[in-house]
Amino acid sequence: MKLKKYVALLLIVLLTVGSLAGCSGKASEEKTAAASSVETTEGLDPANKVPAIDFWIQSQTKDPIRYEAGLMIAENWKKLGFDVNVETREWASMSAEGMKAHEHDVFMVKWGGKPERVDPYHWLYSMHNSIEASEGGYNVAGYINPEYDQLADTFATSTDVSERQVAAKEMQRLLAQDVPQPPMFKLKLKNAYNKTKFENLTPGIGLGVYSFWNFMNITPKTDDKILNLGQGGDINLLNPLATKTGQDIYMLKNIYDPLVRLDVNGEVVNWLATEVKAIDATTVEVSIRDDVKFHDGESLTVDDVKFTFEFAKEIKSPTYSQHVRNIASIDIFDEDTLVFKLEKPLATFMSNTLSQCLILPEHIWKPLYDEKGAEACLTYENSQPIGSGPFVFDYWRPNEEFALKANKAHFQVPKIEGILRTPYPQTFGIIQGLIAGEVDMTSYNMTPLDLEEVKKSEDVGIVELPDMGSYVIHYNMRKAPFADVTARRALTMAIPRQAILDVVFDGGALKTFSLVSEDNNFWTNQEIEMLDFDLEKATAELKAAGYLWDENGKLYYPENFEAKSYVQ
Amino acid sequence: MPLATLYCLRAAKAQTDIYVLNGKVGRKMRLGKYIGKRVTLAFFTLLIMVTIVFFMFRVIPGDPISMYIDQGLDQESQQLMMEMYGLDKSVPEQYAIYLKGLFVGDMGRSFTYSKPVAEVIGERFLNTLVLTTTSLMIAFTVGITGGSYLAWHRGTKLDLFGTILALIIRCAPVFWTGMILLSVFAFKLEWLPLGGMTTVGSDFNSFFDKIFSFDFLKHLILPALTSALYSMATPTLLMRTSMLEVVKEDYVELAFAKGLTEKQIRRRHAMRTALLPVVTIFAVQAGLAIGGSVLVETVFRWPGMGREIVLAVGARDYPMAQGAFLFIGLATITFNLIADILYAYLDPRVSLD
Numbered sequence: 001m002k003l004k005k006y007v008a009l010l011l012i013v014l015l016t017v018g019s020l021a022g023c024s025g026k027a028s029e030e031k032t033a034a035a036s037s038v039e040t041t042e043g044l045d046p047a048n049k050v051p052a053i054d055f056w057i058q059s060q061t062k063d064p065i066r067y068e069a070g071l072m073i074a075e076n077w078k079k080l081g082f083d084v085n086v087e088t089r090e091w092a093s094m095s096a097e098g099m100k101a102h103e104h105d106v107f108m109v110k111w112g113g114k115p116e117r118v119d120p121y122h123w124l125y126s127m128h129n130s131i132e133a134s135e136g137g138y139n140v141a142g143y144i145n146p147e148y149d150q151l152a153d154t155f156a157t158s159t160d161v162s163e164r165q166v167a168a169k170e171m172q173r174l175l176a177q178d179v180p181q182p183p184m185f186k187l188k189l190k191n192a193y194n195k196t197k198f199e200n201l202t203p204g205i206g207l208g209v210y211s212f213w214n215f216m217n218i219t220p221k222t223d224d225k226i227l228n229l230g231q232g233g234d235i236n237l238l239n240p241l242a243t244k245t246g247q248d249i250y251m252l253k254n255i256y257d258p259l260v261r262l263d264v265n266g267e268v269v270n271w272l273a274t275e276v277k278a279i280d281a282t283t284v285e286v287s288i289r290d291d292v293k294f295h296d297g298e299s300l301t302v303d304d305v306k307f308t309f310e311f312a313k314e315i316k317s318p319t320y321s322q323h324v325r326n327i328a329s330i331d332i333f334d335e336d337t338l339v340f341k342l343e344k345p346l347a348t349f350m351s352n353t354l355s356q357c358l359i360l361p362e363h364i365w366k367p368l369y370d371e372k373g374a375e376a377c378l379t380y381e382n383s384q385p386i387g388s389g390p391f392v393f394d395y396w397r398p399n400e401e402f403a404l405k406a407n408k409a410h411f412q413v414p415k416i417e418g419i420l421r422t423p424y425p426q427t428f429g430i431i432q433g434l435i436a437g438e439v440d441m442t443s444y445n446m447t448p449l450d451l452e453e454v455k456k457s458e459d460v461g462i463v464e465l466p467d468m469g470s471y472v473i474h475y476n477m478r479k480a481p482f483a484d485v486t487a488r489r490a491l492t493m494a495i496p497r498q499a500i501l502d503v504v505f506d507g508g509a510l511k512t513f514s515l516v517s518e519d520n521n522f523w524t525n526q527e528i529e530m531l532d533f534d535l536e537k538a539t540a541e542l543k544a545a546g547y548l549w550d551e552n553g554k555l556y557y558p559e560n561f562e563a564k565s566y567v568q
Numbered sequence: 569m570p571l572a573t574l575y576c577l578r579a580a581k582a583q584t585d586i587y588v589l590n591g592k593v594g595r596k597m598r599l600g601k602y603i604g605k606r607v608t609l610a611f612f613t614l615l616i617m618v619t620i621v622f623f624m625f626r627v628i629p630g631d632p633i634s635m636y637i638d639q640g641l642d643q644e645s646q647q648l649m650m651e652m653y654g655l656d657k658s659v660p661e662q663y664a665i666y667l668k669g670l671f672v673g674d675m676g677r678s679f680t681y682s683k684p685v686a687e688v689i690g691e692r693f694l695n696t697l698v699l700t701t702t703s704l705m706i707a708f709t710v711g712i713t714g715g716s717y718l719a720w721h722r723g724t725k726l727d728l729f730g731t732i733l734a735l736i737i738r739c740a741p742v743f744w745t746g747m748i749l750l751s752v753f754a755f756k757l758e759w760l761p762l763g764g765m766t767t768v769g770s771d772f773n774s775f776f777d778k779i780f781s782f783d784f785l786k787h788l789i790l791p792a793l794t795s796a797l798y799s800m801a802t803p804t805l806l807m808r809t810s811m812l813e814v815v816k817e818d819y820v821e822l823a824f825a826k827g828l829t830e831k832q833i834r835r836r837h838a839m840r841t842a843l844l845p846v847v848t849i850f851a852v853q854a855g856l857a858i859g860g861s862v863l864v865e866t867v868f869r870w871p872g873m874g875r876e877i878v879l880a881v882g883a884r885d886y887p888m889a890q891g892a893f894l895f896i897g898l899a900t901i902t903f904n905l906i907a908d909i910l911y912a913y914l915d916p917r918v919s920l921d
């Protein structure tokens with residue numbers, strides 16, 4: 001029975017140590033952050049206290065970067081005298097209450113730099129014009145500035161590229177000083193592939209090795225000509241009219257063809273179209289190839305093109321709606337040419353509308369629509385997708401593997417024989433798969449730790465590419481203290497960018513001050529105010545605007561304070 | 569196993585016959601009534617569960633659309649998608665539609681896959697079934713023999729060691745066991761694959777072709793072992809306790825007196841009788857195992873029900889998640905019901921009121 005005694009004793013010791021550890025963890029959290037360098041005022045009206053900030057961050061397991069960076073930012077905001085409550089949230093709830101309902105105080109998002117965002121319409125128009133500030137809109141911060149709106153309008157509708165460029169640069173300048181939702185970091189993307197089996201990698205802007213051009217150009221070095229792609233999640237739905245995830249769309253872009261595609265630099269190149277001509281601001285003439293066949297052998301004609309756009313509009317496809325709603329009519333001019341009439345001028349008609357709308361075969365979708373109606377088309381599973389693209393659908397076993405094979409009859413034949421896409425629930429599976437030779441390529445962004453791990457295998461090569469997206473901190477200008485530009489500027493200057501780069505990203509990222517990446521040479525403006533980490537300047541600006549500090553170093557508004565939403 | 573069950577049934581039948589001979593014919597009728605009562609109860613349990621799950625998903629923050637806003641869903645697209653999913657209707661209305669569908673066997677259409685939920689469950693469930701059947705078979709074979717062995721050697725160091733080991737394994741989180749096994753057998757020794765059901769890119773003519781291939785077997789070992797280890801302790805400990813009761817019985821002593829060998833007594837006389845509670849717990853465990861495959865399937869990239877639930881909840885695919893929970897609930901409740909009825913049928917001492 002001695003054994004029992006020992007076990008009991010051990011348990012008691014363990015419990016005591018455990019509870020002690022729990023207590024000490026709490027104690028260190030209670031840290032009052034007083035701005036020691038500022039003069040304090042006594043007897044301030046509690047009603048004027050700057051309200052506490054609820055800062056939503058993601059859990060450590062889901063996104064360690066946003067978690068750690070969030071804690072470091074909160075620490076520095078406290079130093080300015082703000083009260084900050086850090087709250088860990090799941091993405092589903094953060095997106096519903098923040099991205100959609102705009103009920104947040106502040107949270108962080110990693111916006112993806114897709115090729116269709118190389119034209120900065122998304123960053124500059126959608127994310128900051130006042131129309132998008134209502135529920136569900138992209139203007140998450142609620143930035144409303146009439147001067148900006150005017151520029152945005154010119155930028156969105158002008159067909160003169162240099163006029164748009166001037167507007168874009170001015171818009172970036174305004175955003176950099178008003179900081180409604182400033183970008184903080186952009187990644188140095190690192191993708192891995194098996195260099196003994198494949199060569200000629202052609203990573204594209206925004207998507208890295210997941211780019212369409214890479215699937216077209218990557219060349220096998222051995223007899224194994226199937227590219228095994230290891231990705232974080234599975235595709236979901238192969239219906240181009242109803243899918244909502246990027247992962248589905250990128251695979252569908254291999255199966256279906258659009259009229260134009262965006263090349264590795266995000267420039268428009270003809271694809272199904274042989275010529276795209278703007279007749280005037282609202283009329284576009286498109287000529288198409290006559291040698292394209294769908295995977296079932298039927299020819300792709302102007303009728304299919306006309307049908308696709310009209311059909312998507314008719315059945316209200318959520319995926320196509322943002323692209324097709326501006327199309328007033330489409331007329332067939334001759335057997336290779338169509339004329340698009342637009343409701344109003346749209347600068348991104350080619351780079352966004354024509355490149356994103358995949359052409360569907362009329363002979364498959366029309367009978368379905370006639371027979372079963374719009375809802376049936378939107379809920380159609382499309383389990384055997386028939387497109388005209390350079391890859392043909394082979395099979396899909398959900399959560400297991402998804403296979404495409406090369407379309408030898410296409411006007412551009414891929415160098416590989418096929419793509420085999422495997423979903424991995426955890427990233428360690430992808431990494432171990434790369435080392436074991438089970439995975440040939442992944443668009444997963446390798447962390448420094450992963451890079452260390454893949455050194456075990458001599459077969460793994462790394463491609464580096466700039467990220468067009470960035471980590472953005474979304475303030476909510478509908479609420480105090482973010483309604484006031486001085487507060488936003490101070491908060492932005494309290495983001496310890498360099499420290500986060502060193503500690504959290506371990507050198508795997510860069511600071512960024514404009515949503516339009518500096519690698520996007522034509523559109524970016526780097527001659528803007530760059531509000532980097534500077535607590536003293538932040539304090540000085542707050543002081544100049546009349547903010548006060550109490551004896552505990554907490555921030556107060558002056559009497560009769562009126563928030564200014566942007567720099568005048 | 570089947571032999572043992574047969575034996576139990578035969579024994580019970582004999583006992584019931586005795587009751588009939590004694591004039592207690594009423595038990596059979598009462599048994600029918602008892603079953604009816606249990607089935608009604610099970611139905612209402614299920615209905616309550618369905619309701620709770622339905623409203624739970626509406627209450628938790630998040631929706632199936634807004635998490636894709638950053639990928640390029642603008643205001644109008646979001647609205648159209650809400651309509652497409654039927655989420656523009658009020659919650660009571662959605663509930664009524666859902667219930668109405670359920671009564672005609674329609675669980676709705678998955679938001680993510682745009683497929684009837686029943687179809688998705690059907691596909692994934694086959695994969696889960698192969699895994700759970702294998703692991704339960706291992707767990708109960710080892711558990712029953714192990715448990716009876718431990719009981720036979722009660723009080724020895726072996727018994728102490730075996731019992732403690734069973735408890736430790738039972739307490740280890742299943743994902744942890746899985747990752748340890750993975751790191752040893754897949755990463756370090758490279759004997760077994762990292763995960764999945766088959767080698768990436770292998771093609772099979774049919775589901776049965778697939779599950780009877782050597783490649784599949786290699787992929788099955790680690791996940792089946794992980795979940796078997798976890799569910800092994802219950803039959804082991806139960807069998808041990810049950811055996812300890814049985815060995816005290818007179819007929820065991822009589823068997824010794826007859827001069828039978830120890831092995832014969834243990835296998836033929838003691839084990840068979842001791843099996844009764846284990847048989848019933850098997851039904852309960854089978855129900856639980858179907859729901860409990862979540863972690864094992866995620867760790868081993870197994871394309872089954874468990875992984876689907878994780879994905880569906882994460883994506884707020886309401887119909888899919890509701891369907892999966894309903895299915896698991898149904899399995900658990902049905903197996904419990906079977907266990908209850910079986911017990912009442914096998915053991916005449918069970919009250920039917």
